[in-house]
Amino acid sequence: MLNWSPGAIKGTVGVGGLGMLMWSISSLDKLHVHFWVAFVAALLPAIIFAFVTTDFLSERVVKPAQWFAIAWYFAVALVSLLIAAYRGFERSDAFFVIFVALGAWPCIVAIRALRGLSRHLPTPRAQFHQKSFENEIVFRANRMKAFLMLLVSMGFVAIGFFMRYDEPFLGWATICFFGLGIPVFSIMLIPGLSYLKLDRSGFEICSFWRKHMTQWADVVSFELISIQRTKMIGIHYRPGYARQKLGRAISSTLSRVEGGVPCQYKISAQEQLSTMEAWHARYSRSD
Known part of the structure; x- marks a missing residue:
């Protein structure tokens, strides 16, 4: 199925x-x-x-x-x-x-x-061997989804263009609403806009040029979760971790994990989980 x-x-x-x-x-x-x-x-x-x-x-x-x-x-x-x-x-x-x-x-x-x-x-091959550790690894976002959503937005704008003669309000509303998605998804096609970086200190998530760094020592474990059939890497933080208390509480109530890492990169979700667990095991206890 x-x-x-x-x-x-x-x-x-x-x-x-x-x-x-x-x-x-x-x-x-x-x-x-x-x-x-x-x-x-x-x-x-x-x-x-x-x-x-x-x-x-x-x-x-x-x-x-x-x-x-x-x-x-x-x-x-x-x-x-x-x-x-x-x-x-x-x-x-x-x-x-x-x-x-x-x-x-x-x-x-x-x-x-x-x-x-x-x-x-076949699972897309990782850009490294899991048992070998480098100073850092960067996974770039898979831009195919943004491209597909750009096509969807353009398609609805085209439908609104034809609808505007018989149903002007609905036609123009469709053009305006989905037209907003065209620049958004076009921007998402820009290289470097979104990535996941692993290094010796932790992992950094960048989305729309906004960066968030989490230390390996602040994480207890990761797990693969699915929210409305969308896979994510769930994060369980160590006791006493003080950052983003409200957001973590809401996330824990909704999904049983305190945070998440999107699975939108050029690597399978399972391989992303295995890689993050390997780096966490290697560096969470290092000096």
Whole structure:
């Protein structure tokens, strides 16, 4: 079964749904189909993949639901393509082919998993050997998610552009809201904006050029956690650690850990955890 994070689902199947919607949006009036009906039909597979999961339901429910989402995605893609062919292809249609193909990728992954043919993809190799320690290691952020969310924002802005004639308020509201995401996600593509650095004294998290350093000696242990299917490295601080008391108390109430390190770098979550544990064991007791 497909068990991707909601962000990955929105950035792939959701983007594919937007592409299909853009193929057919100019013909909805002629077909006497309301925009919201087409909107829900295009995004239904993304909704199913994101919310019908084994985190909340049994496999007996999730498996047929995912099969339905896969079949629905390809059926709507075919209908949208036929609608675009009927009205006549335009140059912009070629751009949305990329969107639809991107959405087909997780559907194919889900088919392989549901049929028992999936194979574990090789874990990205670390840039070092875990048993060897350097002065510092820097993991750069994986910018693919930001790129996918940029495509989502651009897709919704394009939808709002076409909607503004029939529903001016809703169209312009869509353009303004999702238009704000375009500069944000564009900035996130800048190299060096976000990273995780490990050195002999501790680990440093940088996000939007804001840096936060934590000493190895202040940490008791790490663990891999999942919050709404988004993986993070949970932090348990030593007794007596005095910084960020309020934030740690809130975090502990919500997720059983006092802090977290995002898993958004060019390394798997499990390998990131193993690496941080190795460095913690090596340097938390050093002078």
